[in-house]
Amino acid sequence: MTSSSNNTFSHIPAIEVENLNFSWSPTAPVIQSCSLQVPQKEFWMLLGTNGSGKSTLLRLLVGLLNPDSGTIKVRQPVGFVFQNPDHQLVMPTVAADIAFGLVAEKLSTVQVRERVREALAAVNLLELERRPIYALSGGQKQRIAIAGAIARHCEVLLFDEPTALLDPDTQLELVVQVQRLVKSRGLTALWVTHRLDELDYCDGAFLLENGQVVDQGNPQILKQKIMQSETNC
Structure with missing residues (x-):
């Protein structure tokens, strides 16, 4: 695993995952040797292409799924915000x-x-x-x-692509609102997204590929790497 910064996580993590594995079947691994830490009172984002395991990882963190192996520690209580709010209201x-x-x-x-x-x-x-x-x-x-x-x-908030069904203006309003809540109320948030512009509002980010964190750290550096990679493709 590479790193976009020399972040040593000076804060005690509110979310800690170590060597996590999950599969739907022996031939269909989804999360593979995944490890990450989200510091307390920070707003982090989780990026990755469709099928990289982002939503599955969030469901493991909140306890909707059970891992095959590995450890999960999440500060309680934890709140989960679905992509479609109609599924929880x-x-x-x-x-x-x-x-x-x-x-x-x-x-x-x-x-x-x-x-x-x-x-x-x-x-x-x-x-x-x-x-x-x-x-x-x-x-x-x-x-x-x-x-x-x-x-x-709740001390920890997990968001599964909460802006996916919103118009562009409302997308921006929501991410700004969450950023303010994290900072004003001392919350910890992990936000799944595929929108690079949302990286402008977080403290750090993870890049997930094939169920494994392959890069992490400064969101702007990570954003530049992804954009450069997409340009080269």
Whole structure:
């Protein structure tokens, strides 16, 4: 594995993966000897072509899949934001959906209301508290999904290509919003993308090929390498 910088991860990692392996069958390996670390309170991105294993890796990190071997350590609690927010917004209104994620914590009604309003304020959507989910735009739905994780006081946020279904302006708004949340609230985020322009907003990045991290570090250096490689092809 090569490195785009001399980053020695001065912070204790919030996400740590070592020699991770996963396959759908003995002849179909997806993640192979994958190792990476995301420092606490930083915003990192995971790049790679289709089929490189990005989404599978995120599902392993959140526990939706079990690895064949290797170790995974993720600071808890962790929130997961899907590419399509319709796959995770299940209640009829904004406030009800965020509150639904708090059921397991057995909070009082007042505490739930405070958590919901705090989370909506964090993503600048407090005025939509009573809005039906069906009446939201794609970008608003993604921010509501993020608010759900904030309401649960998640320390780590995982994003699986959250801008893939959004228009260009909304894509930029969402990545800027997440960058601000990471810095203002001391969160850690790992964001899967294939859009090189999104690298302008993160602290570091990984490049995944055939289920293995082949480069990592400074996002601008990594961006230049990828662009140069695409030009040469």
